[in-house]
Amino acid sequence: MLQGHVFVAAPDVPQDVRSLVAACGGRVVASLEASVTLGLVVRGGAARLDCAAQLRGLRIPILRSSWVRASAAAGRLLPMKHPHAEHDPALFESLRFTTTMFPGDARERVVAAIQFFGGTYSPDLSSATDILLYGEWGRTAGDAAEKTARSLKWRCAWEWAIPRVHVAWLQECISTGQRCALPQFSSTTALPAPPPPAAAAAAAAAAASNWDEDASSCGSAHEAAGKKRASFSPIQRQKRPRIDAADSACGARKPTVSHVSLSQLCERVLEG
Structure with missing residues (x-):
C-alpha cells in the first residue's frame, strides 16, 4: 500500500507507526534525502521535524501519524488532507480565484500564495470563478478604468452568487491547514459593513507572510511559484450575460466578513 513512499519522520513518531x-511497503528515514515523498509527525509536532521548512518549500505533504493508522485500517491510502495533514501543499487545489481591491504589490503576493497552495488564479471574473477574494473595501487608488473594473467585478460576482471572501479567509485556511467554510449568501442577501481597512491590510500581509515562510525555504520552489504568476489585466467582457433585472445599486453593497483585529491576525501567524 505504501510501496514507493519514503517518510522522513520526526524523532517522536511512535515505533508502532x-x-x-x-509492513505496508513504505520506508522511514531520519533526515531529508532526495527520495523522500512525505513528512511524518505526531499531531502538532511539525516543529520537531528539523526539515519541516524544507518540505513545505518543496511542496511535500507533512502527515500526522494518524494518517498511517487510518489508511492501514481502511486498507487504502486516505486523502492527505485535514485532519490527517500537518501541511497540505494542495490546500486550494480545484479552486479558481480572482481578486479585487488589492494594491498591485499585495495582489501579486496573495496570488503567489494561492498558486503555491495549488489554486488557480485569473485576473478576470467569469462564470467559472469559485471565489472573489477582496482586500481593502472602498480603496480609491487607481485610474478610472481600474475603478470601473473593480466595481464591475463586484457587481457581477454579486449577481452570479459567487462567494466574495475577505483575504482573512485565505490567511485562516493557510494557518489552520484546512479550507474554512465559505459565507453562504445569494444576490438577494443584504450585506453589512466591512472591517476596518487596517484589518484588511493586516490579513493580506499575514497570508503573504505565511506563504513567504514556506516558499523562501526552498529557492527552486519559490522560483517555480513565481513563474506561475498570471498577468494582471483589467476585467474583460464576459460571455455570461449580466442579470438585467438586478438592482442598479447592488454595486454599492458591502461585503460580509467577521471582524478580525490586527493583534488576532498577528497571533495566528506567530502560532503558525
Whole structure:
C-alpha cells in the first residue's frame, strides 16, 4: 500500500507507526534525502521535524501519524488532507480565484500564495470563478478604468452568487491547514459593513507572510511559484450575460466578513 513512499519522520513518531509503514511497503528515514515523498509527525509536532521548512518549500505533504493508522485500517491510502495533514501543499487545489481591491504589490503576493497552495488564479471574473477574494473595501487608488473594473467585478460576482471572501479567509485556511467554510449568501442577501481597512491590510500581509515562510525555504520552489504568476489585466467582457433585472445599486453593497483585529491576525501567524 505504501510501496514507493519514503517518510522522513520526526524523532517522536511512535515505533508502532514506523513498523506499520514498513509492513505496508513504505520506508522511514531520519533526515531529508532526495527520495523522500512525505513528512511524518505526531499531531502538532511539525516543529520537531528539523526539515519541516524544507518540505513545505518543496511542496511535500507533512502527515500526522494518524494518517498511517487510518489508511492501514481502511486498507487504502486516505486523502492527505485535514485532519490527517500537518501541511497540505494542495490546500486550494480545484479552486479558481480572482481578486479585487488589492494594491498591485499585495495582489501579486496573495496570488503567489494561492498558486503555491495549488489554486488557480485569473485576473478576470467569469462564470467559472469559485471565489472573489477582496482586500481593502472602498480603496480609491487607481485610474478610472481600474475603478470601473473593480466595481464591475463586484457587481457581477454579486449577481452570479459567487462567494466574495475577505483575504482573512485565505490567511485562516493557510494557518489552520484546512479550507474554512465559505459565507453562504445569494444576490438577494443584504450585506453589512466591512472591517476596518487596517484589518484588511493586516490579513493580506499575514497570508503573504505565511506563504513567504514556506516558499523562501526552498529557492527552486519559490522560483517555480513565481513563474506561475498570471498577468494582471483589467476585467474583460464576459460571455455570461449580466442579470438585467438586478438592482442598479447592488454595486454599492458591502461585503460580509467577521471582524478580525490586527493583534488576532498577528497571533495566528506567530502560532503558525
